[in-house]
Amino acid sequence: MSPTRLNSITNNDFLLSNVRLETGFVYDEQQQVIATQTAIFDIIVTNGIIQQITKKAAISSAGLPNNSNDDLQKHSNNVDANGLLMLPTFQDMHIHIDKTYYGGAWQAAPWTGSIKDMISLEEKLIPKLLPNSQHRAELAIELMQSHGSTFARCHCNVDPVSGLKSLEHLLLALDNYKDRFNWEIAAFPQHGILYSQSESLLREAAQMDIDFIGGLDPTIVDGDAKKSLDIMFDIALDYNKGVDIHLHEDLPSGKAVMEHMIKRVKENQALQGKTFITHAYALAMLPPLELEHLAAEFAEYGIGIVTSVPIGQNALPIPTLLKHQVQVLTGTDNLMDNFSPFGLGDMLQKANLCAQLYGWTDEYRLNRALQMATNNKQTLPLNDQGQQVWPYVGADANFILVKACCSAEAVARLPKREAVYYQGRAIL
Template structure:
């Protein structure tokens, strides 16, 4: 059951934690922060407390690459009728979005509800910005997120889905969005979409340098074409001093170039704290877990669009994306399975602007409760969530 009033919880009682034996009580303050973790006291669960009933409590999921503004959830089945490839999907979406009311407040509400019910408590979402929509989608997403009254955390990327330079006026919209406070501006395949990688990146980085916004760029271009654009992004990150403010989404090329080339790119990314997000696509090589960690390159998972005019797939369950990544990467050892869960939860908190995260005193109480043996069991079985808390507020309970 999804809650709409989001009652405050003062304690989560009788919880099992992945790194402690026995059951424990998590004490929360009025600001939704964990203030203490104590051995379970037993006895009656008081009003305002939540009984975990001995279930496992993990940090909430972080969906670091979403598109909450565009989905046909709530509509009858929508058959895909467009051409293949990125441009074909863009054209199909542009042709049909108005008739489905995309973007729309109810649509975004449904997407957020799907996220929350599966344990997501923090989001970085791309929101389309183009000449037809202006910044309307950003306003809609902000309104939908505000209805959670701080119980979920969200950052917005102003996203030029239809290209940047090839659509005169889009750069001005991105600058306007940044000046109005979006956390990041986006880009899309500078080489294959705009066919001017230097021009697109120069324009985006100028906005970021002027306004303080971050950059989160979709880069699907493969192999050396993609790696070349990695170089361009890294060069500008370094020259403009945007350390820690740039993310590359998808970035298929990093797993497609040879080992030496990848090692050099990853080292530069680590030095500049350029991060990555992945939706763990099938039929493509996954981001190399051990190489990413060894280099010190942070990455996170995202659901991408769900049930939209690009694809009918997607449920909004970020844990399913983590499963897909682990399974496709042949992750089987306990420490690696736990690492994937960490990447899906507290490890990705900075992607949504959250500082202290996890299950520890001082951390925001973003929690999901699951009937499972341990974190590895949660990942490989993806069981239903029993309850979800965001900032100490009860968002969902089964």
């Protein structure tokens, strides 16, 4: 039976033949990882779930193993991967698609100075963006999908200018992709909780289909860090939501904000594992001992850090955070809007940036860097010890196919995503 094209499967029931999976590490005499082992497999997907994984043995004249399993050969839909590497799909854990210029004419970011200047500018821009915000959000979702992301945490403006309209438009856009994409939503008071008197709006948003309550620079924007933070946490607790705050503040206020957040999370177990600090630039400015102390507390109380992996003086101390087993997530942040024109919507690029910034040039650390794209270490093909842990029977058939020999090469070289599958359906 002739194989089906890689990206033409729409019924989530097929045989993926001749696909390359990572199987382990290769070590030198000093027990340093010097390469990644792979082998060719056949995988059966049924109802969007991986049902069978079969390693192939004999080598055919085409350089790919022959298949001796007649049941596999008889499968009605046979997609030949031709030795492409299978990777898990990616997650974009911080992106604003409710107010993007993406899909419209090119516009650079009209930076005007302070965050309050930007708020004033956005108050004028939002009414112009709202009429097309659903369509542009949909184009942004398609962009993320094209790079292999099948999940995003979307931060959506809740402010006196747009009210809940931005959120309503975003929910409509996401619902149109519910069979091809998954998401979380953070209700984000871009204009400040106190500064724009948005508490009541946030409480309304909390009763909609959202997952996180956000905040913004409670010292420099709201002018009262404790009051602002307590309102944010209280709303989250009242409506059983998580917390994800944008924190751009330097020292000393940035550290004080994080310490108060630790205090609130320590006091409320319901917030542990559901609280995130995005950007957290102050971490890059802390003396080493203070950084180690904060990182240990983040890990103890389940407070995660989300970053767009900025280049320059605000580069986060990600290696230290990972050493303490802090959950570190990456995201695009701005695709193309009044804050930045640089976002690509490509999480593999974020893994690549991490590798370049922190000197992860060897096989092992490049392999581990893939977690910065998947934002879930448990879905990496190999665990830290080099044991094959993904894909596995019973897993959702969410995967990417790329022309690379291993994860390390994919992170370093950023190959084209040849195909992207979500729950067994080709979405690219």
